[in-house]
Amino acid sequence: MGAFSEIDPIQLAVTASRQTLRAWASDVDARNRFPHESIEALRQLGLLTYFIPRASGGPTDFVTYCSIAAVLAEECLSTALIWAMHCQQVAILVDHGGPEHKHVLDEVERTGALVASVTTEAGKGGDLLTARAPLLPEDDRVRVRRVAPIVSYAEHAAFFLLTMRSAEDQHEHDVRLVLVAREDAGMTVTGDWNAMGARGTQSVPVTFDLVVDNNRVFKKPFRQIAVQTLIPAAHLGWSAVWYGAARGAFRRFVRQLRQPENKSRAQLQSDLFLSRLADLRVSLDLMDSMITQAAARIDSLRHSNADVASYENITLNISLNNVKIAVSRLAFEVVDRLVELCGLAQGYMKNTALDVERVFRDLRSATLMYHNDRLLGVNGKLILVENSGAEAIWRRPDGL
Amino acid sequence: MTSTSDGIREQIFALLRNRLRLRQRQQDLTINSSLEALGLDSMTAIELLLDLERTFGILLPDVLLTAETFRTPATLEVAVRSLLEAKG
Ligand SMILES: Cc1cc2nc3c(=O)[nH]c(=O)nc-3n(C[C@H](O)[C@H](O)[C@H](O)COP(=O)(O)OP(=O)(O)OC[C@H]3O[C@@H](n4cnc5c(N)ncnc54)[C@H](O)[C@@H]3O)c2cc1C
Numbered sequence: 091m092g093a094f095s096e097i098d099p100i101q102l103a104v105t106a107s108r109q110t111l112r113a114w115a116s117d118v119d120a121r122n123r124f125p126h127e128s129i130e131a132l133r134q135l136g137l138l139t140y141f142i143p144r145a146s147g148g149p150t151d152f153v154t155y156c157s158i159a160a161v162l163a164e165e166c167l168s169t170a171l172i173w174a175m176h177c178q179q180v181a182i183l184v185d186h187g188g189p190e191h192k193h194v195l196d197e198v199e200r201t202g203a204l205v206a207s208v209t210t211e212a213g214k215g216g217d218l219l220t221a222r223a224p225l226l227p228e229d230d231r232v233r234v235r236r237v238a239p240i241v242s243y244a245e246h247a248a249f250f251l252l253t254m255r256s257a258e259d260q261h262e263h264d265v266r267l268v269l270v271a272r273e274d275a276g277m278t279v280t281g282d283w284n285a286m287g288a289r290g291t292q293s294v295p296v297t298f299d300l301v302v303d304n305n306r307v308f309k310k311p312f313r314q315i316a317v318q319t320l321i322p323a324a325h326l327g328w329s330a331v332w333y334g335a336a337r338g339a340f341r342r343f344v345r346q347l348r349q350p351e352n353k354s355r356a357q358l359q360s361d362l363f364l365s366r367l368a369d370l371r372v373s374l375d376l377m378d379s380m381i382t383q384a385a386a387r388i389d390s391l392r393h394s395n396a397d398v399a400s401y402e403n404i405t406l407n408i409s410l411n412n413v414k415i416a417v418s419r420l421a422f423e424v425v426d427r428l429v430e431l432c433g434l435a436q437g438y439m440k441n442t443a444l445d446v447e448r449v450f451r452d453l454r455s456a457t458l459m460y461h462n463d464r465l466l467g468v469n470g471k472l473i474l475v476e477n478s479g480a481e482a483i484w485r486r487p488d489g490l
Numbered sequence: 491m492t493s494t495s496d497g498i499r500e501q502i503f504a505l506l507r508n509r510l511r512l513r514q515r516q517q518d519l520t521i522n523s524s525l526e527a528l529g530l531d532s533m534t535a536i537e538l539l540l541d542l543e544r545t546f547g548i549l550l551p552d553v554l555l556t557a558e559t560f561r562t563p564a565t566l567e568v569a570v571r572s573l574l575e576a577k578g
Contacts, residue, residue, distance in 0.1 A: 219531065261529035313531075471536040480539070480555040484532040 099154060102135045103161040115166035116441055118290040119448050122283070124246050125290045128169040132162075133202035137173065141181045145199045152322065152385035152392070156330035160381075163331040164338025167452040168290025172204070172243050174327035178320060179205035179251050182267070185319045190305040191269055194249050206247035208238045208296070216460050218321070219313055220262040224255040228301050234268055234276075235299045242293040245279055248272050252298065253312055265312035268302065276300025287451030317401045322388045324460070325414040326381060332421035332456045333377040339425055339449045340370055343432060346443070354433070366431060373420045380413045402481045404472050411465045418456035425450045498546075498574075502566055505541045509534055521564045535560055542566070548573040 110131035118125045132138055139145035140155060155177060163170035180198060183191050183205070197203040210216055211223065223236040236252060244250075249271050256264040270277070281295040308315065344367075346352055357363040387409075391400055400406075428446055429437035437446045503519065510528050512518055519528060530538070538560070543549055550559075550569065559569045 261527070263529045263531045468533060471533055475536055475539070475555070478552045478555055480536065480552075482556045483535045483539075483560045484530075485557060 099137065099140060100157050100161060102137060103158040106131045106135055106137065107162050107165045111162060111165035111169050115169070115290075116445065116448065118166065118168060119287075119452075120441075122289045122292075124243060124292045125166060125169045125172070128166055128290075129172060129204070129246075132169070132173055138176060138202045138204070139180070139199050140177050141184055142195050142199060143184070149393075151389045152326060153382060153389055155323070156326055156381050156385045159327050159330035160334030160337065163334030164341065166290065167331060167335040167449065168288050170331045170334060171288060171291050171328070174331050175207055175242055175324075176204050178323040178327055179207055179249075181323050182251060182315055182319050186267075186308055186310055186315045187269075188305065188309060190303070191308070194269065194271075197248060201248075203248035204243060204246055205249040205251065206241055206243055208236070208241055208250050208252040208298070210238065210240050211253075212237045212239050214262070216464060218253075218316060218460070219265060221253045221255045221265045221312075222262055224258040224260070225266060225268065225307065226258065230304065231301050232268075232304055232307065233299075233301050234270060236297070238296045238298065240293045241296045242291040244277075244294050244296045245292060250277075250298075254307075263313075267308040267312045267315055269306045269308075270298060270300065270302060274300045274302060286454055287448070288455045314398050318398055321407075322384075322401075322410060325410045326385050326388070328456070328459060329377070329381050329413050329417035330385075332417050332453060333374070333381060335449050335453055336377070336421040336424040336428075337374055339428055339444060339446050340374060342444045343428060343436075343446070363431070366427070370424050370427060370431075373424050377417045377420050380416060384410055384413045399481070399485055402485060404476050404481055408469050408472050408476065411469050414460065415462050415465055415469075418459070418462060422450075422453040422456055425453050498570060499563070499567055501545055502542070502563055502570065505538060505545060506563060506566075509538050509541065519563060521567075522562050525560055525562060530560065542570060546570055546574060548577065 106128070111125070111128045114125055114127045117123075118128070129138075136145065137158065140158065141150050143150065155174075159170050159174045162173055180195070183194055187194070194203070194205065198205065209218055211221060214220055214222055226233040226235065234252060234254060236254060238244075238252070241250070249269060252268050252270055253265050254268055255262055256266045276299045278297050278299075279294050280297055283289070283292050283294050285293070347355070347358060387406065425446060429450060431437070432444060432446055436442050436444050440447050499521070506519060506525070506528075507513060510517075510519075510525075510530065512528070517528065539550055539555070548570065550573070554569050554573075559565055
């Protein structure tokens with residue numbers, strides 16, 4: 091598999107996006123299936139190992155991660171989401187995994203194995219920092235029994251990172267992350283994914299019931315892993331995907347405006363049309379700068395090996411949540427307004443060269459994917475104690 | 491639980507029981523229970539802070555927003571009492 095010591099990973103993503111993702115995106119959506127060809131292309135280009143320092147042949151960073159996600163999403167939102175979610179899990183393994191977790195990284199490098207995420211749970215919904223199902227000691231090992239209502243690419247992943255309550259007598263805020271391999275068996279897909287959009291993610295319901303060695307459980311509390319790695323990687327990765335999908339649709343639209351065969355060329359004489367077009371670009375640039383600024387901030391923390399307390403900063407968390415909230419709204423809004431500009435034939439019909447209709451359906455999931463209402467509720471509280479040093483209340487002596 | 495004549499402790503206990511959903515969990519607390527062990531996370535801490543301020547008509551100053559203040563019902567009670575006394 092390729093390493094990117096000499097090659098710009100963003101350039102690799104551009105190649106994959108234009109050559110492969112573009113070719114298969116409609117078929118993936120229409121046949122409601124996993125994007126095998128596109129993920130295979132990312133695998134061959136070595137992009138599935140992003141965040142593994144050795145494999146990447148150099149330092150990795152969040153700004154580049156977001157650029158790659160956006161480039162991929164220009165042509166296929168589902169593939170880009172899968173890539174971003176897999177990278178989030180890889181980043182967790184790199185940042186927080188013990189020796190017994192590192193072999194997963196070897197597998198990712200050697201075979202391009204995918205790692206999936208299991209945080210949502212029946213009853214508690216998307217509340218990331220709590221878990222209901224407890225880890226159950228069984229002889230020297232531990233039983234993982236859990237319902238997972240929605241697990242993206244579950245049928246195509248070799249590994250899963252699950253959030254579990256640390257023990258039956260522990261509180262649901264006492265969450266641990268545990269590594270499960272498909273090879274462990276005991277994983278059952280209990281339904282299908284027949285969704286409005288993001289169909290290629292094949293986010294199916296799964297139940298897990300299996301016993302693993304104790305060392306599969308991460309030593310650090312999940313909260314620390316989430317604050318330091320998962321929340322930044324998830325909010326920024328997803329946002330970059332949504333932004334990229336909207337940018338892709340916008341660029342396809344713009345590209346054909348001056349073509350001689352464009353039947354609506356007369357629009358270009360309309361001040362109203364031009365100002366509406368320009369307005370969309372304002373939203374795109376807003377998203378871009380929000381994402382890039384937040385990613386650069388996380389990069390500076392990562393490069394200076396900042397402690398967990400720095401990631402607990404209330405202002406930082408408000409702004410990370412805001413990137414997710416704003417981009418999930420704006421990206422959909424841009425494509426909604428693009429439907430208006432494109433009109434019936436190019437905007438509302440399926441399988442046009444612009445693919446606006448598919449991107450519109452795909453992006454409708456953005457506000458729901460880690461529900462904005464939940465994040466707004468959190469931010470409302472954080473704002474009340476911002477700059478008061480209230481982080482000290484929940485900072486633990488052990489560094490959390 | 492020992493009761494206090496002014497009911498401050500009881501009010502703090504009631505707020506905690508509510509926020510930590512202790513009844514639903516069939517758990518209860520004592521004056522020295524660890525709030526962290528009972529599930530006081532960042533969001534619940536902020537909610538509790540707002541509860542205390544509203545109930546007692548006080549403002550918890552930044553210097554009291556520490557892990558120590560929010561360690562047990564007893565440490566919360568000390569903080570509330572000191573603020574009520576300062577208020578006069
Ligand atoms: C395409 C896609 C892929 C996904 N992939 C995965 C995956 O791989 N793994 C995984 O674990 N999960 C995955 N998810 C699930 C996702 O992360 C969220 O957990 C999920 O979308 C939340 O679902 P929910 O609406 O049922 O729950 P909730 O977030 O609990 O929301 C339920 C309702 O409660 C309301 N609500 C919630 N909190 C508040 C609040 N604080 N204040 C006010 N109202 C509130 C909301 O308005 C909402 O209507 C995926 C979701 C999507 C759309």
